[in-house]
Amino acid sequence: MSRGGSTREAILQHGVEGAYRVGLGGLTIGDLATATGMSKSGLYAHFRSKEALQLAVLAQAREEFTAAVIRPALAVPRGEPRIRELFERWVRCGLDRSAGGCLFVKASTELDEQAGPVRDQLARDHLDLYETIATVVRGGVAAGQFRADVDPVQFAADLDGVMLAFYHWYRLLDDDLAQTRARRAFEALLRAARDEPHVRNP
Amino acid sequence: MSRGGSTREAILQHGVEGAYRVGLGGLTIGDLATATGMSKSGLYAHFRSKEALQLAVLAQAREEFTAAVIRPALAVPRGEPRIRELFERWVRCGLDRSAGGCLFVKASTELDEQAGPVRDQLARDHLDLYETIATVVRGGVAAGQFRADVDPVQFAADLDGVMLAFYHWYRLLDDDLAQTRARRAFEALLRAARDEPHVRNP
Numbered sequence: 316m317s318r319g320g321s322t323r324e325a326i327l328q329h330g331v332e333g334a335y336r337v338g339l340g341g342l343t344i345g346d347l348a349t350a351t352g353m354s355k356s357g358l359y360a361h362f363r364s365k366e367a368l369q370l371a372v373l374a375q376a377r378e379e380f381t382a383a384v385i386r387p388a389l390a391v392p393r394g395e396p397r398i399r400e401l402f403e404r405w406v407r408c409g410l411d412r413s414a415g416g417c418l419f420v421k422a423s424t425e426l427d428e429q430a431g432p433v434r435d436q437l438a439r440d441h442l443d444l445y446e447t448i449a450t451v452v453r454g455g456v457a458a459g460q461f462r463a464d465v466d467p468v469q470f471a472a473d474l475d476g477v478m479l480a481f482y483h484w485y486r487l488l489d490d491d492l493a494q495t496r497a498r499r500a501f502e503a504l505l506r507a508a509r510d511e512p513h514v515r516n517p
Numbered sequence: 518m519s520r521g522g523s524t525r526e527a528i529l530q531h532g533v534e535g536a537y538r539v540g541l542g543g544l545t546i547g548d549l550a551t552a553t554g555m556s557k558s559g560l561y562a563h564f565r566s567k568e569a570l571q572l573a574v575l576a577q578a579r580e581e582f583t584a585a586v587i588r589p590a591l592a593v594p595r596g597e598p599r600i601r602e603l604f605e606r607w608v609r610c611g612l613d614r615s616a617g618g619c620l621f622v623k624a625s626t627e628l629d630e631q632a633g634p635v636r637d638q639l640a641r642d643h644l645d646l647y648e649t650i651a652t653v654v655r656g657g658v659a660a661g662q663f664r665a666d667v668d669p670v671q672f673a674a675d676l677d678g679v680m681l682a683f684y685h686w687y688r689l690l691d692d693d694l695a696q697t698r699a700r701r702a703f704e705a706l707l708r709a710a711r712d713e714p715h716v717r718n719p
Contacts, residue, residue: 421627472698
């Protein structure tokens with residue numbers, strides 16, 4: 316990688332951490348200059364505007380999430396094993412307070428009412444994720460693991476809810492059972508997709 | 518209500534709207550003074566500190582949510598009708614971009630890593646809501662509407678996930694089907710609590 320490339324990457328890693336703490340809107344080129352020990356004019360050479368910086372930070376967070384969660388999941392057999400791998404890695408991402416994946420939860424509520432290219436990109440990133448999940452579910456249907464009439468996008472929305480509740484109960488409520496509850500909810504989703512009778516609590 | 522009381526309430530209504538736009542952390546006594554046409558010193562007489570203001574705004578949002586969602590739900594027959602009323606009113610709260618209920622979603626991701634009395638109060642408010650939901654579910658079990666082994670807190674966490682996903686898909690993704698998907702997910706939760714077989718998609 317070129318020197319310019321690795322400098323840019325180092326700046327963006329600080330950017331992802333910063334955006335996680337203060338929000339994408341709270342990121343400033345000045346604070347990033349302090350964090351990286353670079354001059355403000357040097358940072359302006361990399362990012363011409365605050366919006367360009369926010370988009371680059373979002374792209375970095377997306378790359379981190381794709382590398383940590385999506386690509387490894389797509390490497391395991393299709394259908395149920397693949398959706399399980401994706402779920403497990405997504406949970407790990409939520410447990411890790413430094414992971415870029417969490418930036419997406421924070422940025423979603425921060426930007427949902429702020430029209431513009433950053434919000435548009437954030438929405439597109441989420442839609443890409445849900446389309447990936449829906450595709451994995453369709454693979455499970457094709458493999459005969461899930462019912463033919465499972466709605467793959469509904470599954471993606473339901474899984475999104477499981478993960479958002481997990482994040483909420485783990486991060487804000489400090490609930491020791493947050494992970495256990497998320498696993499139970501995920502297993503219930505899979506059971507419903509397979510059309511198995513509910514397993515009674517032990 | 519005393520003049521001081523109604524002035525305070527007017528300030529807090531501006532505070533809830535402001536906090537919804539800029540976050541609880543972005544609220545300033547200066548901005549509120551501008552919005553209400555009061556002097557900063559007049560506002561300081563009502564709220565001695567930014568933290569006191571944040572707590573008062575949170576209390577106002579909680580009161581609005583309780584009046585719009587919780588109290589009317591508790592007025593209908595216990596168990597399933599009550600949880601349905603709560604769900605319907607909660608959805609309406611999510612659809613209404615001016616409702617205080619939404620402040621809770623925004624404040625949760627804003628404050629989850631910021632230790633202090635405001636975060637503690639926000640967590641307590643959420644725990645109160647989930648305990649209310651769990652109690653309604655227990656009422657449904659006692660009435661024989663739900664299975665005896667339904668886990669009421671798991672139900673509350675699952676419903677929280679349905680609502681968070683609804684909010685996310687409606688607000689950020691502008692998904693026309695967000696409300697439909699939330700209803701399907703809610704009906705699936707109820708079916709699982711009743712232990713009925715899944716209804717296949719038409």
